[in-house]
Amino acid sequence: MHNEARELTTSEKNALADQFDDLYGDAPEAFLEFIKSKDFAVPGDYAETWNFIESGLHSLERWSNFHLYFN
Numbered sequence: 001m002h003n004e005a006r007e008l009t010t011s012e013k014n015a016l017a018d019q020f021d022d023l024y025g026d027a028p029e030a031f032l033e034f035i036k037s038k039d040f041a042v043p044g045d046y047a048e049t050w051n052f053i054e055s056g057l058h059s060l061e062r063w064s065n066f067h068l069y070f071n
Contacts, residue, residue, distance in 0.1 A: 036067045 024031040042049040049065035
């Protein structure tokens with residue numbers, strides 16, 4: 001939904017959420033690959049990732065360190 005959520009109706013958002021669930025709801029390995037994507041997963045350790053996310057507008061640019069939870 002990134003880059004689309006502001007333009008979508010509630011029912012469109014729900015449909016996209018359902019699609020996401022269809023892709024990853026029963027596929028934890030695929031979900032892990034998704035959250036580790038270089039498109040938004042910040043490389044580094046816990047401190048390095050937070051330093052990056054907290055600087056500038058990175059927190060608003062969808063950067064994430066959620067993948068670290070699964071390491």
